[in-house]
Every structure is written in C-alpha cells, then in structure tokens.
Amino acid sequence: MDQLTLRKPDDWHLHLRDGAMLDAVVPWTARQFGRAIVMPNLLPPVTTVAQALAYKARILAAVPGGLEFTPLMTAYLTDGTDADELARGFEDGVFAAVKLYPAGATTNSASGLTDISKATAVLERMQKIGMPLLVHGEVTDPAVDIFDREAVFIERVMIPLRKDFPELKVVFEHVTTRQAVDYVSAADAHTAATITVHHLMINRNAIFQGGIRPHMYCLPIAKREEHRQALRQAATSGKPNFFLGTDSAPHPRHTKETGCGCAGLFTAVAAIELYAQVFDEEGALANLEAFASLNGPAFYGLAPNSQTLTLARMAQTVPAHVDLPGGEAIVNFKGGEQIPWSISGAAAVPAD
Ligand code: DOR
Ligand code: ZN
Numbered sequence: 001m002d003q004l005t006l007r008k009p010d011d012w013h014l015h016l017r018d019g020a021m022l023d024a025v026v027p028w029t030a031r032q033f034g035r036a037i038v039m040p041n042l043l044p045p046v047t048t049v050a051q052a053l054a055y056k057a058r059i060l061a062a063v064p065g066g067l068e069f070t071p072l073m074t075a076y077l078t079d080g081t082d083a084d085e086l087a088r089g090f091e092d093g094v095f096a097a098v099k100l101y102p103a104g105a106t107t108n109s110a111s112g113l114t115d116i117s118k119a120t121a122v123l124e125r126m127q128k129i130g131m132p133l134l135v136h137g138e139v140t141d142p143a144v145d146i147f148d149r150e151a152v153f154i155e156r157v158m159i160p161l162r163k164d165f166p167e168l169k170v171v172f173e174h175v176t177t178r179q180a181v182d183y184v185s186a187a188d189a190h191t192a193a194t195i196t197v198h199h200l201m202i203n204r205n206a207i208f209q210g211g212i213r214p215h216m217y218c219l220p221i222a223k224r225e226e227h228r229q230a231l232r233q234a235a236t237s238g239k240p241n242f243f244l245g246t247d248s249a250p251h252p253r254h255t256k257e258t259g260c261g262c263a264g265l266f267t268a269v270a271a272i273e274l275y276a277q278v279f280d281e282e283g284a285l286a287n288l289e290a291f292a293s294l295n296g297p298a299f300y301g302l303a304p305n306s307q308t309l310t311l312a313r314m315a316q317t318v319p320a321h322v323d324l325p326g327g328e329a330i331v332n333f334k335g336g337e338q339i340p341w342s343i344s345g346a347a348a349v350p351a352d
Helices: 019-030 049-061 083-091 116-129 146-164 178-186 197-201 204-208 225-236 271-281 285-300
Strands: 003-007 011-014 035-038 070-076 095-100 133-135 170-172 191-195 242-244 307-317 321-323 329-331 338-348
Touching: 003 285, 011 242, 019 049, 019 321, 019 329, 035 049, 049 070, 049 083, 070 083, 083 095, 083 116, 095 116, 116 146, 133 146, 146 170, 146 178, 170 178, 178 191, 178 225, 191 225, 197 225, 197 271, 225 271, 225 285, 242 285, 271 285, 271 307, 271 338
Parallel strands: 011 035, 035 070, 070 095, 095 133, 133 170, 170 191, 191 242
Antiparallel strands: 003 307, 307 338, 321 329
C-alpha cells in the first residue's frame, strides 16, 4: 500500500503552551489533526471554565486560515477542585475531560493532586455525568525507581480507582510499559489508553546513545525494548481501547540543553507521518484509521471527523527545528532526518 486515505485523525493528548510558543506550534497540529485534547498544565493551570474559554480563544486565533481545527479543553485537577465548576464546564461543552497529574510527577504538576482520596467527591460527580478522567499514571514516591513508576501506579492507584469508580471513563495516558498494555487490554470499555509515537519509536537506549540526549527525555521515560514491542502490538492491534495521543510537549531548546533539562519531546511536526511509518513497519496500515481517527471519538462519544487525510509513501525531511522569537527554537523529534511517509492531501468526506 503506497497511499492511504483515512478520516482526519485527532490527537487525544497534546501540549500547546501559550503566547509565542502557542503561535509557533498550533499550525503544525492543525495541518494534520481535526481535534486535539489540550493539556491544562499552564502556569497558572487551567482550572476554571473562564480560563478554558479564554485559552481556547487564544488557540483558535493561532490556527492558520483555511484549516479547521477544534481544541478540546481540559480542566486541571487540584486538591481544591470544585465539582460544580467541572460539571458546569462539561455540560456547557467547554471541558471535554479532566486531567489528573499526581503532584510533582512532571512539568508544571506542582498544583496536581497530592492524594487520590482528595478527589473522591469530584470523581463521583464525573462518573455520574460521564466526564472522562485523563491520568498521568506514574507514582511520585522517590523510593520507586523512575523506570518502575508506571507499573507501580497500576497497583497503588489505578486498580483501587477502577474498583471505587467502575463506571468512570478513564484514559491511562501515554502508556509506556507492557504492564500498562496488559492492564488496559484486560479492562472493560470504561478504560482506554493513549500511546505516543515516540514511545513506539524509541526505547531507553535513545536517551544515552553516545552521550546524554536531552531531546529524548520525556515522562514517562522511555522503557526497555520489550515494552516498546508491547506498545507497538497494542497500538497496531485495532483494539478499541487504544488510540492516538502524541503528548507532543514543546520546550525552548535552552531549557532542554542544560544542567537540569525539562521533560518532553516535540513530535507535532510530523506525528501522523511517523505513526504511519510504525504501522507500515508492523504490516498494520489497515488499522491506522481505527487508532488515529475512530477509537478516540468513540470513547469520548463524538463522531469521527467529517474530513479525510491522505498519506503517501513519499519521503520527506523533517525540519530540524521550529523557530521562536528572539533566536530561540524548539528541536523536532526526528529533525533533519528523512522519513518515508508524507501527507499528500486532505478533503471532505463525500456525502453518501
Ligand atoms: O514529557 C512530558 N512533558 N511529560 C509530561 O507529562 C508533561 C510534558 C510537558 O508538559 O512538558
Ligand atoms: Zn502530556
């Protein structure tokens, strides 16, 4: 297969930031994705309906003319989150979901939940109204090895959470381990997982290849090869509870190339093309549409996009970086490398 037309995909986990960074990154996502779940880990975090509406307007202002792109906003769960505010935002169609960061787990997570028990009333309400919870699934206990934090999270948090709130829609975000794949595969339709393209493409060796590679550092951190293989199997399986979420997380170059660098890989520039490469390598291009365009909307109770995107086996060189004002830049995942797939067209789905 040298050409593939699919319903326009969506990105179910994305960081867009704000200000000049927002303006620089939005066009790259909007050219390939119809919608994206936008992470709320700004400073200060997006916690209210008013903040989400204002942020959404700033995102829409950054979408280039001629492109249709819908940001789906999320609320940042804190110890003090008001269930009424969340419910109001969900019922008015402002909030699509709520994001749970364990406090201290990752970038801008200081306002996150200190303990899941703090959110009992909020989770009960979300379960009742069908509002999805998106979970950064890593424990923050410093005694737990960084490579084990996701697997330990399943035992300590995810299993009890599912037992207490069996009907709550939960997305186990950016899964990186065989344990998480096994857990989600065995779960019922209320549990799903997103998988990033970088976790499908790199294992932990990439962080240390010939020296320390700050642009390969993200959270959850890339794991051993056996885990990458489990992720590739899950993503390409066509199973409804796995779908696309890039976790594309831009940081200015100087904040990564430093003594204590930020976590995050910027993959938005060629994300769908790289997912296509993975599915092609696995002989599973026929399942790309389910993973990228159908499973996510079905889980969120939305219709698939009404446009299509066509991918072609046509090599392209990924630009090395995306420029920011003042001589700064964001370094692209696979920047400067040739990759085998390109976007060759977009169209409306013909009416039946
Ligand atoms: O690598 C990451 N970067 N992981 C996260 O969970 C957050 C993200 C960011 O916001 O930079
Ligand atoms: Zn993220």
